[in-house]
Amino acid sequence: MSGYRVIGEAKNGQEAVSLFNSFPKKPDIVLMDYRMPIKNGIEATKQILKINDKSKIIFTSADNSIKQEALSIGARSFLDKPYSVTDLITEIKKIYKNLA
Amino acid sequence: MTEREPLSKRLEYIYKNVLETISEHIVYYDKDFKIIWANKTAADSLNLTPEQLIGKNCYNLWQERNEPCEECPVLKALKFGELNSKEMITPDGRLWFVEGYPVFDDKNKISGVVEITRDITERKVAEQKLKESEVKYRNILENMMEGYFETDLMGNFVYANVEYCKIMGYSKEELIGKNFRLLYDTMSSEVLFNMFNQVYKTGIPRPPTGVAKVITKKNKLIYFEGTIDLLYDSKGNKVGFYGLVRDITKRKIAEQKLKKSEEKYRSLFENMNAGFALHEVIVDDNNKPVDYRYIEVNPAFERLTGIKKEDLIGKIVTEAIPGTENDSADWIGKFGNVGLTGIPITVEDYSEVFDRWYKVSGYSPKKGYFAVTFTDITERKKAEEALKESEEKFRTIAEQSFMSIYIIQDGIFKYFNERVPKVNGYSPEEIKNWKPYEFVKLIHPDDRDFVLDQARKKEIGEKGVIEQYKYRIIRKDGELRWLESFSKTINYKGRPADFIMSIDITEQMNAEKQLKKSEKKYREAFNRSNFYKDLIAHDINNILQNILSSVELCLLYMEEEKDLNELKQMLKISKQQVGRAANLISNTRKLSRLEEVKISTQPIEAIEVLNQSIDFLLKSLQDKKINLDIENPYKTITVQANELLIDVFENILINAVKYTQNYPVDVKIKVSKLQKDGLKFVKFEFEDSGIGIPDTNKGSIFQRVDNVDRTVSGMGIGLSLVRKILTTYKGKIWVEDKVKGDYSKGSNFVVLIPEV
Numbered sequence: 001m002s003g004y005r006v007i008g009e010a011k012n013g014q015e016a017v018s019l020f021n022s023f024p025k026k027p028d029i030v031l032m033d034y035r036m037p038i039k040n041g042i043e044a045t046k047q048i049l050k051i052n053d054k055s056k057i058i059f060t061s062a063d064n065s066i067k068q069e070a071l072s073i074g075a076r077s078f079l080d081k082p083y084s085v086t087d088l089i090t091e092i093k094k095i096y097k098n099l100a
Numbered sequence: 101m102t103e104r105e106p107l108s109k110r111l112e113y114i115y116k117n118v119l120e121t122i123s124e125h126i127v128y129y130d131k132d133f134k135i136i137w138a139n140k141t142a143a144d145s146l147n148l149t150p151e152q153l154i155g156k157n158c159y160n161l162w163q164e165r166n167e168p169c170e171e172c173p174v175l176k177a178l179k180f181g182e183l184n185s186k187e188m189i190t191p192d193g194r195l196w197f198v199e200g201y202p203v204f205d206d207k208n209k210i211s212g213v214v215e216i217t218r219d220i221t222e223r224k225v226a227e228q229k230l231k232e233s234e235v236k237y238r239n240i241l242e243n244m245m246e247g248y249f250e251t252d253l254m255g256n257f258v259y260a261n262v263e264y265c266k267i268m269g270y271s272k273e274e275l276i277g278k279n280f281r282l283l284y285d286t287m288s289s290e291v292l293f294n295m296f297n298q299v300y301k302t303g304i305p306r307p308p309t310g311v312a313k314v315i316t317k318k319n320k321l322i323y324f325e326g327t328i329d330l331l332y333d334s335k336g337n338k339v340g341f342y343g344l345v346r347d348i349t350k351r352k353i354a355e356q357k358l359k360k361s362e363e364k365y366r367s368l369f370e371n372m373n374a375g376f377a378l379h380e381v382i383v384d385d386n387n388k389p390v391d392y393r394y395i396e397v398n399p400a401f402e403r404l405t406g407i408k409k410e411d412l413i414g415k416i417v418t419e420a421i422p423g424t425e426n427d428s429a430d431w432i433g434k435f436g437n438v439g440l441t442g443i444p445i446t447v448e449d450y451s452e453v454f455d456r457w458y459k460v461s462g463y464s465p466k467k468g469y470f471a472v473t474f475t476d477i478t479e480r481k482k483a484e485e486a487l488k489e490s491e492e493k494f495r496t497i498a499e500q501s502f503m504s505i506y507i508i509q510d511g512i513f514k515y516f517n518e519r520v521p522k523v524n525g526y527s528p529e530e531i532k533n534w535k536p537y538e539f540v541k542l543i544h545p546d547d548r549d550f551v552l553d554q555a556r557k558k559e560i561g562e563k564g565v566i567e568q569y570k571y572r573i574i575r576k577d578g579e580l581r582w583l584e585s586f587s588k589t590i591n592y593k594g595r596p597a598d599f600i601m602s603i604d605i606t607e608q609m610n611a612e613k614q615l616k617k618s619e620k621k622y623r624e625a626f627n628r629s630n631f632y633k634d635l636i637a638h639d640i641n642n643i644l645q646n647i648l649s650s651v652e653l654c655l656l657y658m659e660e661e662k663d664l665n666e667l668k669q670m671l672k673i674s675k676q677q678v679g680r681a682a683n684l685i686s687n688t689r690k691l692s693r694l695e696e697v698k699i700s701t702q703p704i705e706a707i708e709v710l711n712q713s714i715d716f717l718l719k720s721l722q723d724k725k726i727n728l729d730i731e732n733p734y735k736t737i738t739v740q741a742n743e744l745l746i747d748v749f750e751n752i753l754i755n756a757v758k759y760t761q762n763y764p765v766d767v768k769i770k771v772s773k774l775q776k777d778g779l780k781f782v783k784f785e786f787e788d789s790g791i792g793i794p795d796t797n798k799g800s801i802f803q804r805v806d807n808v809d810r811t812v813s814g815m816g817i818g819l820s821l822v823r824k825i826l827t828t829y830k831g832k833i834w835v836e837d838k839v840k841g842d843y844s845k846g847s848n849f850v851v852l853i854p855e856v
Contacts (some may be wrong), residue, residue, distance in 0.1 A: 011791075037759065061303065063634070082644040085652040
């Protein structure tokens with residue numbers, strides 16, 4: 001879709017960290033939700049950035065109050081839910097452009 | 101008379117010239133002891149004539165005996181031819197010195213005996229008296245309290261009485277024959293020698309005024325006074341000295357002490373802080389004191405009054421200190437009467453003249469006079485006044501205080517203010533009459549141990565005493581009141597006591613209770629408000645996100661003319677999300693209703709409801725493979741619940757499926773009964789093979805409404821609703837690990853509902 005490929009999905013923060021860890025080649029972008037069972041998005045982001053501090057994480061939540069914290073710990077951008085696919089692709093492009 | 105004249109001639113001659121005139125009795129006996137001659141003196145003693153005595157026996161005549169006296173010297177002389185003598189008493193009590201002279205004939209044979217008898221009665225009496233007198237005076241000398249000594253002219257002791265020996269510390273044997281210099285050192289010896297010499301030369305006795313120091317044998321310094329006079333013999337020759345000595349050491353020491361004492365008291369008088377004054381009372385015609393004159397004052401008097409001694413002595417008080425006569429303390433009247441009556445007084449009075457307070461003690465050393473000692477007590481009086489004011493102030497504060505103030509010692513109320521009886525409902529008399537520790541009945545039984553424990557700790561000085569605490573009391577009328585007390589150990593009349601201040605905080609406690617309730621209510625309302633805000637902001641947005649994403653993808657697929665199945669899949673997601681939103685709204689409504697109104701319960705057939713829930717689960721999640729294992733030995737079970745029971749079971753079952761990642765989904769339902777805290781419950785267990793719940797989240801998953809921790813979420817409000825519903829049933833819910841210690845193996849939700 002739009003030239004991007006989803007290489008993995010996780011149902012909670014803990015699974016996200018395990019999945020990220022399992023990729024030999026790390027994904028270019030991680031789309032991270034906040035409220036999840038077992039481990040929330042903030043904790044998962046911290047651990048993923050610990051594994052690879054170059055990781056590009058787009059943080060997303062319906063709870064706007066977490067935006068500042070998410071950006072301060074290293075998320076590249078924050079998307080308020082509900083967001084459109086266009087918004088998402090725009091954010092991905094911005095980050096990808098920087099990558100290039 | 102010639103030598104060789106006949107006896108008769110010679111006797112005659114004696115008779116005529118001598119024998120008849122002498123005072124002795126002369127009687128001549130023949131060898132048969134018969135009187136052959138007697139002089140007139142002898143006959144006169146018997147009121148007879150000499151002729152009437154001839155041929156008689158002496159013992160018949162003078163001794164009124166029929167036989168000779170024992171040991172008769174006359175008879176002995178006659179018998180033994182030797183002069184013999186003896187003192188003899190005649191029946192008339194007179195004493196005679198009787199001598200017997202034998203008379204020899206020419207052949208030198210005893211021819212008779214001459215008796216010469218002298219009346220020695222008077223002499224003997226005089227001798228006896230002299231002897232007795234000597235003994236008496238010797239005894240006096242020996243026993244008198246003054247030392248007496250006699251020396252010869254060389255100063256050698258010839259006599260010393262007991263007291264003298266005692267004074268000088270020598271025995272008689274040590275003194276007699278020794279020179280007086282033995283007793284004194286060289287200097288004293290010279291002084292005494294000069295005294296003796298002066299007496300010797302002048303013949304004038306030394307009067308008893310001299311005082312000398314002497315070192316006694318025991319090396320003790322003594323003072324003595326005495327006299328020295330000359331001793332004369334019967335011819336008036338100076339033969340020695342005698343003297344009297346008195347030990348005045350004690351008197352001397354006493355005099356010295358007295359002198360020192362006088363000096364001390366004079367010094368005290370001069371230097372004492374108290375003022376002193378001696379006065380003479382001046383009275384009017386009615387013998388009423390109207391003035392007094394200053395006789396003596398000490399320096400302190402001058403200092404305390406500021407008036408010089410020379411301006412007082414000899415002057416009357418009305419002149420020296422004008423205004424005294426008008427002083428309301430009536431110094432003249434009061435102390436004038438002391439001088440007149442001799443009755444001492446002590447007063448504390450204010451002097452208007454000096455504007456000072458004095459404590460004055462007055463006594464009368466002599467009628468018409470009075471002496472006073474006084475001190476300025478102005479500062480003390482001021483302090484006392486201040487103290488009195490302060491005491492009154494604090495007493496007023498204590499009595500008027502809204503706090504109960506009391507002092508307990510030995511378990512007895514030693515003091516309590518007016519508030520105490522008002523608070524506990526007992527009368528002051530009842531409180532006063534309480535036996536030791538009877539007050540304990542006031543303390544609520546549940547608080548008694550605590551309150552008494554604090555008292556005990558304080559008493560033994562144990563650490564950790566709580567000085568301020570709240571407790572309940574039971575009034576006399578049975579009403580329960582809350583008190584807050586502050587207690588402290590104080591010294592009351594020399595012993596430790598508990599000083600306690602209490603305030604009735606019943607109203608405050610009730611208000612606090614109400615406030616807590618209100619606060620809780622407010623907090624709950626606040627949490628609910630937050631919860632609903634969060635619900636809208638987060639959960640609904642999440643659902644909208646899913647719908648939006650699905651719709652956007654549908655549109656994209658349509659543009660790209662993709663397979664209808666993918667399109668259908670997206671629309672199905674949208675439909676599910678709408679259902680999810682509807683379910684969320686439904687649960688929210690139910691939850692809101694539970695919180696706003698009190699939901700009534702009734703007997704409900706639980707197995708039927710459980711079966712309905714299982715049917716719903718299987719129908720609504722047809723696309724998921726679910727293995728249900730039901731362990732229920734009961735056909736019917738009635739529980740105390742209501743129509744919301746189905747929501748309990750459905751939410752738990754849907755969660756069990758929803759949070760299981762591996763298919764098929766295994767769900768085990770187990771129904772049993774148990775008793776807990778005396779109540780009967782039906783126990784429903786829902787065991788799943790889902791992702792499990794870590795220990796840290798086991799409590800919070802039921803408390804989304806009350807607990808604001810929303811960092812871990814994803815479970816909606818289902819379990820919060822479940823807990824709320826069960827709370828209204830007086831039931832319980834909790835979650836356990838399916839495999840103990842490993843939450844990842846799945847969970848077991850346990851529900852207890854009261855059985856009817």
